[in-house]
Amino acid sequence: MSRGAFILLEGCDRTGKSTQAQMLVDRLTQLGHRAILWKFPDRTTGIGHMINGYLAKHQDLNDQAIHLLFSANRWEAVEQLANHLRSGTHLVVDRYAYSGVAFSAAKGLDLEWCKQPDVGLLKPDLTFFLDMPIQASMQRGGFGEERYEKEELQTRVRDLFLKLREPDWKVVDATETIDQIHEKLTKAAQETIQTVASRELQYGLW
Ligand code: Z5A
Ligand code: MG
Numbered sequence: 001m002s003r004g005a006f007i008l009l010e011g012c013d014r015t016g017k018s019t020q021a022q023m024l025v026d027r028l029t030q031l032g033h034r035a036i037l038w039k040f041p042d043r044t045t046g047i048g049h050m051i052n053g054y055l056a057k058h059q060d061l062n063d064q065a066i067h068l069l070f071s072a073n074r075w076e077a078v079e080q081l082a083n084h085l086r087s088g089t090h091l092v093v094d095r096y097a098y099s100g101v102a103f104s105a106a107k108g109l110d111l112e113w114c115k116q117p118d119v120g121l122l123k124p125d126l127t128f129f130l131d132m133p134i135q136a137s138m139q140r141g142g143f144g145e146e147r148y149e150k151e152e153l154q155t156r157v158r159d160l161f162l163k164l165r166e167p168d169w170k171v172v173d174a175t176e177t178i179d180q181i182h183e184k185l186t187k188a189a190q191e192t193i194q195t196v197a198s199r200e201l202q203y204g205l206w
Pocket of ligand 1: 011012013014015016017018019020040041055070071094095096097099100101103104140141142146147148149174175176177178181
């Protein structure tokens, strides 16, 4: 049986990740694939509730503790993610460990320290980095409500994403229209689905 593809969307705030992730799942489903959306942080678990409390500013935690919780939130999902992929379901994942490292390092934690808890996680088969100037993304709906939604921090986050960027990432101009971006993502996702069908799952992030 063919395995599913692990397709990741990363990027700074309001670059359209969640919009595109949902559209891609819907499109792949229409095309006859099994595909599901997985969002990190997954706020539905016990760990996710703690993360949500922190992001919504109901609870304070030190930078190291929240970093480890974000990572634990990925590790608690890893068997489920692997099972989906093995059973042939494609995963469209909205944020992952790159967000984890970029946000924590932007707050001042050491970059190498930040990478360690996620070492060995499942590796994405395809990563889209949705990129646009911070000034432009700030003008989109909803910016400013949660803890990290400040221009200066977002600028550092973007620089860190660019530092973490892997050679095979697909950098997407997030200022294009929703439909233009969707077409690009769909095309690349279909290619990856074919390429990875007979490949082993990839562990060993970083
Ligand atoms: N975080 C962390 O610190 N450590 C970690 O390990 C992880 C995350 C995994 C919550 O994330 C926070 O957690 C986040 C990183 C940190 N920090 N912040 N701030 P989240 O993923 O839950 O955040 P969110 O609330 O979903 O927002 P977002 O991801 O930043 O937004 P988005 O998904 O990229 O954008 P969107 O919701 O699809 O679109 C935003 C708006 O723009 C919306 O009104 C759209 O209709 C509009 N839009 C979208 N695309 C376009 C285009 N192409 N043109 C015009 N308008 C558009
Ligand atoms: Mg989102």
